[in-house]
Amino acid sequence: MRAAVEAGELSVDVPESVTVERPKNRDHGDYATNVALQLAKPAGKPPRAVAELVAARLRELPGVAKVDIAGPGFLNITLDAASxxxxxxxxxxxxxxxxxxxxLKGLRINLEFVSANPTGPIHIGGVRWAAVGDSLARILKATGAEVATEYYLNDAGVQISKFAASLKAAANGEPVPADGYVGEYITDIAKAITDGVPGILELPADEQLQAFRTHGLKLMVAEIQRSMDEFGTHFDTWFSEQTLHDSGAVTKAIERLREQGHVFDEDGAIWLRTTDFGDDKDRVLIKADGETTYFAADAAYYLSKRDRGSEVSVYMLGADHHGYVNRLKAIAACAGDDMDRNIEVKIGQFVKMLRDGEEVRMSKRAGNIITIDDVVEWIGVDAARYTLSRSSTDSTITLDINVLTSQxxxxxxxxxxxxxxxxxxxxxxxxxxxxxxxxxxxxxxxxxxxxxxxxxxxxxxxxxxxxxxxxxxxxxxxxxxxxxxxxxxxxxxxxxxxxxxxxxxxxxxxxxxxxxxxxxxxxxxxxxxxxxxxxxxx
Structure with missing residues (x-):
């Protein structure tokens, strides 16, 4: 093509890139390209006429056995055996x-995945992202991108309080609170805390609850990190949501978004006008009672990623997070970013496990979920990682234990x-x-x-x-x-x-x-x- 242009046979600018593919049918040669169709209009010639000119030049190249023209002007190239x-x-x-x-050379990507609440073991949905996210990080690096992997620890808010209350109840032999956490792991962590913190059960109720919160969170995060390490999944950063509040990052984020013109006050609360960018409703940042919302932390977290050098922030969320897509993209837009480029939100669909044709639903340790340790015990790390990574994440996947342990x-x-x-x-x-x-x-x-x-x-x-x-x-x-x-x-x-x-x-x-x-x-x-x-x- 370049030779044809330089010889004056084609009066076009040489394109920066040309699509060359391997044909699905081997009878169509070793490589195929539609470059003649791409050049026809700017050259002012029929596609097949352009194809003839390019084909003639390709046939002169060493290692090219033949070049055929197909259809409206596709070029099918066959190499000789030696080449x-x-x-x-x-x-x-x-x-x-x-x-x-x-x-993807030079592209700076923040890849956040798993990010399950540190209130229990990683469940099977998180296992899928552990496999896919870590594989994607490796692939992105192999394509030249600068990748930072991140686990977002939701260590602030109501669920952590329920977790702490569940531990306290287990340690004191009391009934689990409504909407609390159950399973052997709660009993195990509670015992580890009482064994490791002498006198904790003699503390006043509020101090005892805080102690179980602090120590329970530490032990649960350590347990998650252990399971991720054993699964071969690495994170560059374990980011604490609590630090966003403690550092004042949430307040600063709201101020920055207000400067962009998308924050407004109504009914005593502070809102972000996300409906301007496709969200189904505007979102509250600060409630009328002064309580900060999870959404405010989400906004601060996105800005933190950008401040730390992320050009593209990729969120990999669970199947029950479809409602987050538009609101997260709206945060990026409200911050002045391109919601179609600077942020990507992927939703992973559900995972089921079968044994002997029957769905497996229960964990020995967690009670009502299948955990990452269960998956590894049943089919192994290699089978889990490979099988969870071999299907598009927008499709439901079934792991058949009998098949995945067979040779x-x-x-x-x-x-x-x-x-x-x-x-x-x-x-x-x-x-x-x-x-x-x-x-x-x-x-x-x-x-x-x-x-x-x-x-x-x-x-x-x-x-x-x-x-x-x-x-x-x-x-x-x-x-x-x-x-x-x-x-x-x-x-x-x-x-x-x-x-x-x-x-x-x-x-x-x-x-x-x-x-x-x-x-x-x-x-x-x-x-x-x-x-x-x-x-x-x-």
Whole structure:
């Protein structure tokens, strides 16, 4: 295209970017592009005429076997075997860096996820965000973004007071207060506090309640942090809601929003006019009795993220938080930001668990919920992280314990991990036979349809990573890995990788060892982006 422009064949400006994709149908070549349709109008020529000019230039490039024109002017490009096979060398040499790209280079993103109230163990909805959020953070970093991960601790307000009252009641052998918290974990925490704080039960009722609040919150947060660490989920910041109140950040936020012209006083209360930006009603910041609302803390928290350098604040909320989308976006707009760019709100749908065909609803420890520890005990960290990340978050997901603990192809994480282990087995067998793939190989020998299909999948990996980061959807990586594993299994079944007994080692065997190592590298890189292990043996 650039050559056609420079030769005067096309009178257009060279576009900054051109879409090049892998065709779903392999008969349509190795790559396809609609650049001729993109250039036709500014060039003042029919799309097929532009396609002919570009195709002629592409055919002159080394490594291009043929270029076909399809439909109104699509270009289907087929590489020769050597050019395509050279990808195996590039992947092996790049190692862990293969797949990383700069699609989101320089973008500063604050990624907040899980953020469950510190009043109990992380439940199954939070487990989904623990998997998806951490995977997304890894993917965003792999696409060049600057990412800060954050857990927002709702350690102020009514629910914490109910939590403290529940602990106090349990420690004193009293009935749980109305709307209080129940479960073995409440009894366990209450006992830990009474054992660790001598004389707490002799304190006056109000001081005792405050003590249970302080110590209970500390123990519960530590428990949440333990479960997150064991699940492989890392947060750069554990942000306390209480600090927003103690530091005066809430008051300052209201003043800043008033300066923007969106705060008004009515009926003795202070309001934010969020209806100007799509919310269904205006929101109270300070009640008539002077009490600060949760919404005021939400506003202060958003401004805190922006003040700390976040260009895009991503909120990952539970299935029961649909009503938060418009109000959070309205906060950004009221602050003078672009509600379609500076803030993103994702809602994760419900998760169900099945065992023997029946839905599992109860936790041994928490009573009325399934906790993260339950999920890990039943199916393991790898299966949980992979399965929770492989579906779009806007869809309900069912975790079938029987399937996810089986060693069959129905178990998606087993299917992908087994492919990686099979590749490692090939390397071990080669070493045992004294076979080395060598420092070089002939890429043109990777010419069968199965090798070509596998190379095509390997080439798609950086694009899938970029897409997952751009759309904030880790499931693109998981689904890609399953396709790659499938292509590898077909290659395995149809191509002899190592020489049979009595056969001589050939250059084709060596080339295929390069291809195996390239595929293993991509599978390992993809699993790492999902926070899932890549086992060498299974």
């Amino acid at each position: 395509q096979g050279e990808l195996a060398r590039s992947i092996v040499e790049a190692g862990e860096a293969y797949g990383r790209n700069e699609a 069959t192809n129905e178990n998606p994480v087993y299917y992908v991990q087994y492919a990686h282990a099979r590749m490692c087995s090939v390397a071990r067998k080669a070493a045992g036979l004294g076979i080395d793939k060598g420092a070089d190989f002939e890429p043109g020998l990777l010419a069968t349809e199965w090798e070509s299909a596998l190379l095509g999948q390997l080439a798609a990996f950086p694009g899938e990573v970029a897409k997952a980061g751009r759309f904030r959807e880790p499931h693109h990586v998981a689904r890609y890995l399953e396709k790659l594993a499938g292509e590898y299994h077909r290659f395995w079944e149809n191509c002899q990788i190592l020489p049979k007994a009595g056969e001589e080692l050939t250059d084709t065997h060596r080339a295929r060892l390069w291809l195996v190592e390239a595929t293993r590298t991509v599978l390992a890189n993809g699993l790492t982006l999902l926070g899932v292990s890549a086992p060498e043996r299974m």
